[in-house]
Amino acid sequence: MEKKGNRLLAIFCTMFKIGLFTFGGGWSIIAQMQNEFVDKRKWMTEDQIIDYMSLAKSFPGIMIINMSVFSGYAMAGAAGAAVAAVGLSLPALLAIAVVTYFYGALRDNVYVAKVLSGVRSVVIPIILSACVRMWPTALKGKSAVVLLTVSFLVCTFTNFSKLLVIVIALAIGLLVWRGRINDDLS
Amino acid sequence: MIYLRLFLSFMKIGFCSFGGMTMIPVINDEVLRYGWMTASEVMDIVAVAEMTPGSLGINCATFVGLRTAGIPGAAVASLGVMMPSLTLSLAAAHFILRLKGNKLLESAMRGVRPASLGMLAAAGVTLSVSTFLADGALNPAAWSLGTVFGAVSWNLVLIAVISGVLLMKFKLSIPKTILIAAALGLLLG
Numbered sequence: 001m002e003k004k005g006n007r008l009l010a011i012f013c014t015m016f017k018i019g020l021f022t023f024g025g026g027w028s029i030i031a032q033m034q035n036e037f038v039d040k041r042k043w044m045t046e047d048q049i050i051d052y053m054s055l056a057k058s059f060p061g062i063m064i065i066n067m068s069v070f071s072g073y074a075m076a077g078a079a080g081a082a083v084a085a086v087g088l089s090l091p092a093l094l095a096i097a098v099v100t101y102f103y104g105a106l107r108d109n110v111y112v113a114k115v116l117s118g119v120r121s122v123v124i125p126i127i128l129s130a131c132v133r134m135w136p137t138a139l140k141g142k143s144a145v146v147l148l149t150v151s152f153l154v155c156t157f158t159n160f161s162k163l164l165v166i167v168i169a170l171a172i173g174l175l176v177w178r179g180r181i182n183d184d185l186s
Numbered sequence: 187m188i189y190l191r192l193f194l195s196f197m198k199i200g201f202c203s204f205g206g207m208t209m210i211p212v213i214n215d216e217v218l219r220y221g222w223m224t225a226s227e228v229m230d231i232v233a234v235a236e237m238t239p240g241s242l243g244i245n246c247a248t249f250v251g252l253r254t255a256g257i258p259g260a261a262v263a264s265l266g267v268m269m270p271s272l273t274l275s276l277a278a279a280h281f282i283l284r285l286k287g288n289k290l291l292e293s294a295m296r297g298v299r300p301a302s303l304g305m306l307a308a309a310g311v312t313l314s315v316s317t318f319l320a321d322g323a324l325n326p327a328a329w330s331l332g333t334v335f336g337a338v339s340w341n342l343v344l345i346a347v348i349s350g351v352l353l354m355k356f357k358l359s360i361p362k363t364i365l366i367a368a369a370l371g372l373l374l375g
Contacts, residue, residue, distance in 0.1 A: 021361045022239045027309050032360050051295055054302035055278060061200045061270030062243040069271045073279035081276055085268060092240025093264060096248040099238050103230065106237065111372060116237060118371015120317050121342040122364055125350030127310040131303060132354070138299040147297060151304030156311050162204065165301055173297020174290065 007076050008083050010041070015068055015087030022088075024123030026064040029088075031130040033071060043075045046137045058166040064088060143176045188255045189262045195220065196247045196266030209243050222250050243267045318343055341374040 018032045030053055037044040048071070056066035065085050072084025099106060106112050139145060147169055154160050195216045203209040210232065217223040223231070235245040244264055251263030285291045315324070320337040349367045352358040358366075 017361070020239055021364050022241075023236075023364070024313060026241050027306065027313075028360065030306065035360060047295075047299075050299045050302060051282070052279075053306070054295075054298045055282070056275070057204070057302065057305065059270065059275050059278065060202070060204060061275070062241045062267065063204075064241050065244070065268050065271040066275040069275045070279045070282075073276060074283060078276065081279065082272075085271060089240060089244050089264060089268070092238060092244045093248050093260065095238035095240065096234065096245045097252060097260070099234050100249055100252060103234060107230075107233065112237070114375035115368045115371045117339075117342055117375035118345050118367040118369070119364060120236075120313075121345040121371070122349040122367030124310055124314050124317065124346050125353050126360060126363070127306060127313065128350065129354050131307050131310065134299075134303050134306070138303040140296065144296065144300040148300035148304045148307075151301040152307050153304075155305045155308030162305060165305060166298055169297040169301030170294045171297070173294040177293035177296050178290075180289075180293075 004076065007043075008079055011072055011075060011080055012083040012087040014041075015072075015084045016090055019088040019091035022064060022092075023119050024126075026062075027130070028123050028126040029064045029067060031126045031133075033067070034130060034133055037071065037075070044071060046134065048074060050134050050138055054166050058163045143172075147172065189258065191220070192251055192255060192259055192263045193266040196250075196263045197269045199247075200243065200267040200270045203243070209246070213246055217250055222254050314346075318346075345370045345374060 014036050018029055018036065021032065022029050030049065033044070034046070034049055038046055038049060052067055052070035052074070056063050056070055059066050065088065068084040068088045069081040072081035074080075076083075139148065151165055151169065154165060155162070199209060199212050199216055202212045210228070214225065214228055217228065218225065231246050231249050232242065234249065235242045238245060244267060247263035247267040248260045251260035253259075255262075282291075318339050319334070320339070322337075324334070345367055348370060349363050352366060353360070353363045
Protein backbone atom coordinates (compact mmCIF):
# COMPACT_ATOMS: atom_id res chain seq x y z
CA MET A 1 0.00 0.00 0.00
CA GLU A 2 1.46 3.27 -1.08
CA LYS A 3 1.70 6.25 1.23
CA LYS A 4 -1.23 8.63 1.21
CA GLY A 5 1.05 11.63 0.62
CA ASN A 6 2.37 10.05 -2.57
CA ARG A 7 -1.11 9.54 -3.88
CA LEU A 8 -2.08 13.15 -3.12
CA LEU A 9 1.04 14.38 -4.91
CA ALA A 10 0.27 12.16 -7.89
CA ILE A 11 -3.32 13.45 -8.02
CA PHE A 12 -2.09 17.04 -7.86
CA CYS A 13 0.49 16.58 -10.62
CA THR A 14 -1.89 14.68 -12.88
CA MET A 15 -4.66 17.23 -12.44
CA PHE A 16 -2.16 20.03 -13.14
CA LYS A 17 -1.21 18.30 -16.39
CA ILE A 18 -4.86 17.80 -17.30
CA GLY A 19 -5.52 21.46 -16.51
CA LEU A 20 -2.83 22.52 -18.95
CA PHE A 21 -4.62 20.74 -21.79
CA THR A 22 -8.26 21.47 -21.04
CA PHE A 23 -9.53 23.51 -23.94
CA GLY A 24 -12.93 23.91 -25.50
CA GLY A 25 -15.45 24.16 -22.71
CA GLY A 26 -13.90 21.54 -20.48
CA TRP A 27 -15.33 18.38 -22.01
CA SER A 28 -11.87 17.16 -23.00
CA ILE A 29 -11.15 16.63 -19.28
CA ILE A 30 -13.30 13.48 -19.45
CA ALA A 31 -11.08 11.68 -21.99
CA GLN A 32 -7.94 12.80 -20.14
CA MET A 33 -9.23 11.44 -16.83
CA GLN A 34 -10.13 8.13 -18.48
CA ASN A 35 -6.54 7.84 -19.68
CA GLU A 36 -4.82 8.93 -16.47
CA PHE A 37 -7.00 7.54 -13.69
CA VAL A 38 -8.78 4.57 -15.27
CA ASP A 39 -6.12 3.19 -17.65
CA LYS A 40 -2.77 4.18 -16.18
CA ARG A 41 -3.35 4.23 -12.43
CA LYS A 42 -6.57 2.22 -12.06
CA TRP A 43 -7.76 4.44 -9.20
CA MET A 44 -11.16 4.94 -10.81
CA THR A 45 -13.52 2.87 -12.94
CA GLU A 46 -15.28 3.76 -16.17
CA ASP A 47 -18.64 3.80 -14.29
CA GLN A 48 -17.31 6.38 -11.87
CA ILE A 49 -16.19 8.67 -14.70
CA ILE A 50 -19.68 8.68 -16.26
CA ASP A 51 -21.47 9.02 -12.93
CA TYR A 52 -19.31 11.91 -11.78
CA MET A 53 -19.59 13.59 -15.16
CA SER A 54 -23.39 13.60 -14.93
CA LEU A 55 -23.29 14.91 -11.37
CA ALA A 56 -20.61 17.49 -12.16
CA LYS A 57 -22.72 18.87 -14.99
CA SER A 58 -25.89 18.95 -12.85
CA PHE A 59 -24.40 20.68 -9.83
CA PRO A 60 -24.00 24.46 -9.74
CA GLY A 61 -20.58 25.89 -10.40
CA ILE A 62 -17.92 24.94 -12.88
CA MET A 63 -18.27 21.47 -14.38
CA ILE A 64 -14.57 20.64 -14.50
CA ILE A 65 -13.97 21.78 -10.90
CA ASN A 66 -16.96 19.73 -9.75
CA MET A 67 -15.57 16.78 -11.71
CA SER A 68 -12.18 17.16 -10.02
CA VAL A 69 -13.81 17.32 -6.57
CA PHE A 70 -15.90 14.18 -7.14
CA SER A 71 -12.95 12.25 -8.52
CA GLY A 72 -10.41 13.55 -6.00
CA TYR A 73 -12.74 12.63 -3.13
CA ALA A 74 -13.27 9.13 -4.51
CA MET A 75 -9.51 8.59 -4.85
CA ALA A 76 -8.25 10.17 -1.61
CA GLY A 77 -11.00 11.76 0.49
CA ALA A 78 -11.44 15.46 1.23
CA ALA A 79 -7.72 16.20 0.86
CA GLY A 80 -7.81 14.48 -2.54
CA ALA A 81 -10.73 16.67 -3.59
CA ALA A 82 -8.88 19.83 -2.54
CA VAL A 83 -5.60 19.01 -4.28
CA ALA A 84 -7.46 17.90 -7.41
CA ALA A 85 -9.38 21.19 -7.62
CA VAL A 86 -6.31 23.33 -6.95
CA GLY A 87 -4.14 21.30 -9.34
CA LEU A 88 -6.70 21.64 -12.10
CA SER A 89 -7.18 25.38 -11.74
CA LEU A 90 -3.55 26.39 -11.25
CA PRO A 91 -2.55 26.19 -14.95
CA ALA A 92 -5.59 28.32 -15.81
CA LEU A 93 -4.53 30.94 -13.24
CA LEU A 94 -0.99 31.09 -14.57
CA ALA A 95 -2.06 31.10 -18.21
CA ILE A 96 -4.60 33.85 -17.70
CA ALA A 97 -2.03 36.04 -15.95
CA VAL A 98 0.32 35.72 -18.91
CA VAL A 99 -2.34 36.04 -21.61
CA THR A 100 -3.97 39.06 -19.94
CA TYR A 101 -0.61 40.80 -19.92
CA PHE A 102 -0.05 40.19 -23.64
CA TYR A 103 -3.71 40.28 -24.65
CA GLY A 104 -3.42 43.26 -27.00
CA ALA A 105 -0.62 41.63 -28.97
CA LEU A 106 -2.23 38.17 -28.96
CA ARG A 107 -5.73 39.25 -29.97
CA ASP A 108 -4.83 40.40 -33.46
CA ASN A 109 -2.01 37.96 -34.11
CA VAL A 110 -2.80 35.78 -37.11
CA TYR A 111 -0.53 32.91 -35.97
CA VAL A 112 -2.21 32.75 -32.57
CA ALA A 113 -5.56 32.52 -34.36
CA LYS A 114 -4.26 29.66 -36.53
CA VAL A 115 -2.94 27.68 -33.56
CA LEU A 116 -6.23 28.17 -31.74
CA SER A 117 -8.23 26.97 -34.74
CA GLY A 118 -6.17 23.75 -34.61
CA VAL A 119 -6.77 23.38 -30.87
CA ARG A 120 -10.51 23.96 -31.28
CA SER A 121 -10.66 21.29 -33.98
CA VAL A 122 -8.93 18.62 -31.90
CA VAL A 123 -11.42 18.98 -29.03
CA ILE A 124 -14.05 17.29 -31.18
CA PRO A 125 -12.20 13.96 -31.72
CA ILE A 126 -11.24 14.07 -28.02
CA ILE A 127 -14.93 14.25 -27.04
CA LEU A 128 -15.70 11.53 -29.58
CA SER A 129 -13.07 9.23 -28.06
CA ALA A 130 -14.62 9.71 -24.60
CA CYS A 131 -18.06 8.83 -26.04
CA VAL A 132 -16.77 5.68 -27.73
CA ARG A 133 -15.21 4.46 -24.50
CA MET A 134 -18.34 5.09 -22.45
CA TRP A 135 -20.61 3.30 -24.90
CA PRO A 136 -20.44 -0.23 -23.37
CA THR A 137 -20.70 1.04 -19.78
CA ALA A 138 -23.62 3.37 -20.42
CA LEU A 139 -25.68 1.28 -22.81
CA LYS A 140 -27.08 -1.67 -20.94
CA GLY A 141 -30.52 -2.68 -22.18
CA LYS A 142 -33.05 -1.26 -24.64
CA SER A 143 -34.30 1.49 -22.31
CA ALA A 144 -30.78 2.86 -22.20
CA VAL A 145 -30.71 3.21 -26.00
CA VAL A 146 -33.98 5.17 -25.89
CA LEU A 147 -32.68 7.41 -23.09
CA LEU A 148 -29.46 8.07 -24.99
CA THR A 149 -31.29 8.98 -28.19
CA VAL A 150 -33.82 11.26 -26.51
CA SER A 151 -31.17 13.02 -24.43
CA PHE A 152 -28.93 13.47 -27.48
CA LEU A 153 -31.75 15.02 -29.52
CA VAL A 154 -32.96 17.25 -26.69
CA CYS A 155 -29.45 18.52 -25.90
CA THR A 156 -28.53 19.06 -29.56
CA PHE A 157 -31.65 20.86 -30.74
CA THR A 158 -33.02 22.64 -27.67
CA ASN A 159 -31.71 24.71 -24.80
CA PHE A 160 -33.50 22.51 -22.27
CA SER A 161 -31.73 22.61 -18.90
CA LYS A 162 -29.05 19.91 -18.54
CA LEU A 163 -29.96 19.64 -14.87
CA LEU A 164 -33.54 18.66 -15.76
CA VAL A 165 -32.30 16.15 -18.35
CA ILE A 166 -30.28 14.41 -15.62
CA VAL A 167 -33.07 14.60 -13.01
CA ILE A 168 -35.64 13.14 -15.45
CA ALA A 169 -33.22 10.38 -16.50
CA LEU A 170 -32.63 9.59 -12.83
CA ALA A 171 -36.38 9.25 -12.21
CA ILE A 172 -36.77 7.07 -15.32
CA GLY A 173 -33.87 4.89 -14.16
CA LEU A 174 -35.61 4.35 -10.81
CA LEU A 175 -38.93 3.51 -12.51
CA VAL A 176 -37.46 1.17 -15.12
CA TRP A 177 -35.02 -0.81 -12.99
CA ARG A 178 -36.54 -0.33 -9.48
CA GLY A 179 -33.54 -1.82 -7.79
CA ARG A 180 -33.50 -4.96 -9.91
CA ILE A 181 -30.20 -4.40 -11.59
CA ASN A 182 -29.12 -7.99 -12.04
CA ASP A 183 -31.58 -8.82 -14.80
CA ASP A 184 -30.62 -6.92 -17.91
CA LEU A 185 -34.03 -7.32 -19.56
CA SER A 186 -35.15 -3.73 -19.77
CA MET B 187 -13.33 45.58 1.66
CA ILE B 188 -12.36 44.60 -1.85
CA TYR B 189 -11.24 41.01 -1.12
CA LEU B 190 -14.46 40.12 0.65
CA ARG B 191 -16.53 41.73 -2.06
CA LEU B 192 -14.65 39.86 -4.81
CA PHE B 193 -15.05 36.59 -2.92
CA LEU B 194 -18.79 37.07 -2.36
CA SER B 195 -19.47 38.23 -5.92
CA PHE B 196 -17.70 35.28 -7.46
CA MET B 197 -19.28 32.88 -5.01
CA LYS B 198 -22.63 34.20 -6.21
CA ILE B 199 -21.55 33.73 -9.84
CA GLY B 200 -20.58 30.15 -9.02
CA PHE B 201 -23.84 29.26 -7.30
CA CYS B 202 -26.02 30.93 -9.93
CA SER B 203 -24.57 29.24 -12.96
CA PHE B 204 -23.88 25.88 -14.45
CA GLY B 205 -20.56 26.58 -16.12
CA GLY B 206 -19.52 27.59 -19.61
CA MET B 207 -21.38 30.25 -21.52
CA THR B 208 -24.32 30.15 -19.09
CA MET B 209 -22.07 32.10 -16.73
CA ILE B 210 -21.85 35.16 -18.95
CA PRO B 211 -25.13 36.88 -17.95
CA VAL B 212 -24.40 36.34 -14.24
CA ILE B 213 -20.80 37.53 -14.64
CA ASN B 214 -22.05 40.56 -16.55
CA ASP B 215 -24.46 41.54 -13.77
CA GLU B 216 -21.84 41.36 -11.06
CA VAL B 217 -18.82 42.93 -12.72
CA LEU B 218 -20.80 45.76 -14.32
CA ARG B 219 -22.54 46.54 -11.04
CA TYR B 220 -19.27 47.23 -9.26
CA GLY B 221 -17.65 48.77 -12.32
CA TRP B 222 -14.93 46.11 -12.31
CA MET B 223 -15.15 45.64 -16.07
CA THR B 224 -16.97 47.15 -19.04
CA ALA B 225 -19.28 45.12 -21.27
CA SER B 226 -16.67 44.97 -24.02
CA GLU B 227 -14.04 43.75 -21.56
CA VAL B 228 -16.40 40.91 -20.68
CA MET B 229 -16.39 39.88 -24.34
CA ASP B 230 -12.59 40.15 -24.35
CA ILE B 231 -12.33 37.79 -21.40
CA VAL B 232 -14.46 35.26 -23.28
CA ALA B 233 -11.86 35.46 -26.06
CA VAL B 234 -9.02 35.12 -23.55
CA ALA B 235 -10.76 32.10 -22.02
CA GLU B 236 -10.71 30.52 -25.48
CA MET B 237 -6.96 31.05 -25.73
CA THR B 238 -6.13 29.56 -22.36
CA PRO B 239 -6.81 26.17 -20.84
CA GLY B 240 -9.38 25.89 -18.08
CA SER B 241 -12.92 27.07 -17.65
CA LEU B 242 -14.47 30.44 -18.33
CA GLY B 243 -15.42 30.81 -14.66
CA ILE B 244 -11.90 30.44 -13.29
CA ASN B 245 -10.43 32.54 -16.09
CA CYS B 246 -12.89 35.33 -15.48
CA ALA B 247 -12.35 35.28 -11.72
CA THR B 248 -8.58 35.47 -12.21
CA PHE B 249 -8.84 38.28 -14.72
CA VAL B 250 -11.15 40.45 -12.62
CA GLY B 251 -9.31 39.66 -9.37
CA LEU B 252 -5.95 40.50 -10.92
CA ARG B 253 -7.24 43.77 -12.33
CA THR B 254 -8.95 44.99 -9.19
CA ALA B 255 -6.73 43.71 -6.38
CA GLY B 256 -3.63 42.01 -7.76
CA ILE B 257 -2.61 38.43 -7.10
CA PRO B 258 -4.44 38.08 -3.73
CA GLY B 259 -7.53 39.36 -5.53
CA ALA B 260 -7.14 36.70 -8.21
CA ALA B 261 -6.82 34.03 -5.50
CA VAL B 262 -9.91 35.05 -3.50
CA ALA B 263 -12.05 35.51 -6.62
CA SER B 264 -11.06 32.04 -7.88
CA LEU B 265 -11.73 30.52 -4.49
CA GLY B 266 -15.15 32.22 -4.52
CA VAL B 267 -16.13 30.79 -7.88
CA MET B 268 -15.00 27.33 -6.70
CA MET B 269 -17.17 27.43 -3.56
CA PRO B 270 -20.14 25.43 -4.95
CA SER B 271 -17.74 22.63 -5.92
CA LEU B 272 -16.01 22.74 -2.55
CA THR B 273 -19.29 22.57 -0.61
CA LEU B 274 -22.19 20.98 -2.54
CA SER B 275 -20.17 18.66 -4.76
CA LEU B 276 -17.93 17.62 -1.89
CA ALA B 277 -20.96 16.71 0.22
CA ALA B 278 -22.51 14.85 -2.71
CA ALA B 279 -19.25 12.98 -3.36
CA HIS B 280 -19.31 11.83 0.26
CA PHE B 281 -22.87 10.50 0.06
CA ILE B 282 -22.42 8.87 -3.31
CA LEU B 283 -19.46 6.88 -1.98
CA ARG B 284 -21.36 5.85 1.15
CA LEU B 285 -24.26 4.68 -0.98
CA LYS B 286 -22.05 2.70 -3.33
CA GLY B 287 -23.64 -0.66 -4.11
CA ASN B 288 -27.10 0.56 -3.13
CA LYS B 289 -29.51 -0.97 -5.64
CA LEU B 290 -31.83 2.02 -5.90
CA LEU B 291 -28.93 4.37 -6.54
CA GLU B 292 -27.56 1.95 -9.10
CA SER B 293 -30.99 1.88 -10.85
CA ALA B 294 -31.08 5.65 -10.97
CA MET B 295 -27.56 5.79 -12.36
CA ARG B 296 -28.55 3.25 -15.02
CA GLY B 297 -30.93 5.91 -16.29
CA VAL B 298 -28.48 8.76 -15.86
CA ARG B 299 -25.52 7.16 -17.67
CA PRO B 300 -27.04 6.87 -21.17
CA ALA B 301 -28.61 10.32 -20.77
CA SER B 302 -25.27 11.88 -19.93
CA LEU B 303 -23.58 10.04 -22.78
CA GLY B 304 -26.23 11.63 -25.02
CA MET B 305 -25.39 14.99 -23.47
CA LEU B 306 -21.66 14.51 -24.17
CA ALA B 307 -22.36 13.48 -27.78
CA ALA B 308 -24.60 16.53 -28.17
CA ALA B 309 -21.78 18.76 -26.87
CA GLY B 310 -19.58 17.25 -29.58
CA VAL B 311 -22.15 18.03 -32.29
CA THR B 312 -22.75 21.60 -31.09
CA LEU B 313 -19.02 22.22 -30.90
CA SER B 314 -18.52 20.73 -34.40
CA VAL B 315 -21.12 23.09 -35.84
CA SER B 316 -19.55 26.15 -34.23
CA THR B 317 -16.01 25.08 -35.19
CA PHE B 318 -16.49 23.79 -38.73
CA LEU B 319 -19.37 25.89 -40.07
CA ALA B 320 -19.33 29.61 -40.79
CA ASP B 321 -21.93 31.64 -38.89
CA GLY B 322 -25.38 31.58 -40.44
CA ALA B 323 -24.69 28.59 -42.70
CA LEU B 324 -27.66 26.72 -41.24
CA ASN B 325 -30.03 29.64 -41.74
CA PRO B 326 -33.19 27.89 -43.05
CA ALA B 327 -34.08 30.78 -45.38
CA ALA B 328 -30.93 30.39 -47.48
CA TRP B 329 -30.44 26.68 -46.99
CA SER B 330 -29.06 24.63 -49.84
CA LEU B 331 -26.49 21.86 -50.06
CA GLY B 332 -24.16 24.18 -51.95
CA THR B 333 -24.16 26.99 -49.37
CA VAL B 334 -23.64 24.56 -46.50
CA PHE B 335 -20.82 22.81 -48.36
CA GLY B 336 -19.17 26.14 -49.07
CA ALA B 337 -19.50 27.25 -45.44
CA VAL B 338 -17.54 24.30 -44.05
CA SER B 339 -13.94 24.99 -43.00
CA TRP B 340 -12.54 21.86 -44.65
CA ASN B 341 -9.02 22.59 -43.40
CA LEU B 342 -10.27 22.34 -39.81
CA VAL B 343 -12.22 19.16 -40.60
CA LEU B 344 -8.96 17.71 -41.93
CA ILE B 345 -7.15 18.64 -38.69
CA ALA B 346 -9.92 16.98 -36.68
CA VAL B 347 -9.75 13.81 -38.80
CA ILE B 348 -5.94 13.56 -38.63
CA SER B 349 -5.86 14.13 -34.88
CA GLY B 350 -8.80 11.75 -34.40
CA VAL B 351 -6.86 9.00 -36.19
CA LEU B 352 -3.71 9.72 -34.12
CA LEU B 353 -5.75 9.67 -30.93
CA MET B 354 -7.97 6.64 -31.50
CA LYS B 355 -6.06 4.46 -33.95
CA PHE B 356 -2.48 5.16 -32.92
CA LYS B 357 -3.35 5.76 -29.24
CA LEU B 358 -1.33 8.97 -29.04
CA SER B 359 -1.76 10.75 -25.68
CA ILE B 360 -4.13 13.72 -25.49
CA PRO B 361 -1.47 16.36 -24.69
CA LYS B 362 0.66 15.19 -27.65
CA THR B 363 -2.36 15.16 -29.94
CA ILE B 364 -3.27 18.71 -28.90
CA LEU B 365 0.28 19.91 -29.63
CA ILE B 366 0.21 18.27 -33.07
CA ALA B 367 -3.21 19.81 -33.79
CA ALA B 368 -1.85 23.22 -32.79
CA ALA B 369 1.05 22.76 -35.23
CA LEU B 370 -1.37 21.61 -37.94
CA GLY B 371 -3.45 24.71 -37.23
CA LEU B 372 -0.38 26.84 -37.88
CA LEU B 373 0.12 25.09 -41.23
CA LEU B 374 -3.48 24.71 -42.40
CA GLY B 375 -5.62 27.02 -40.24
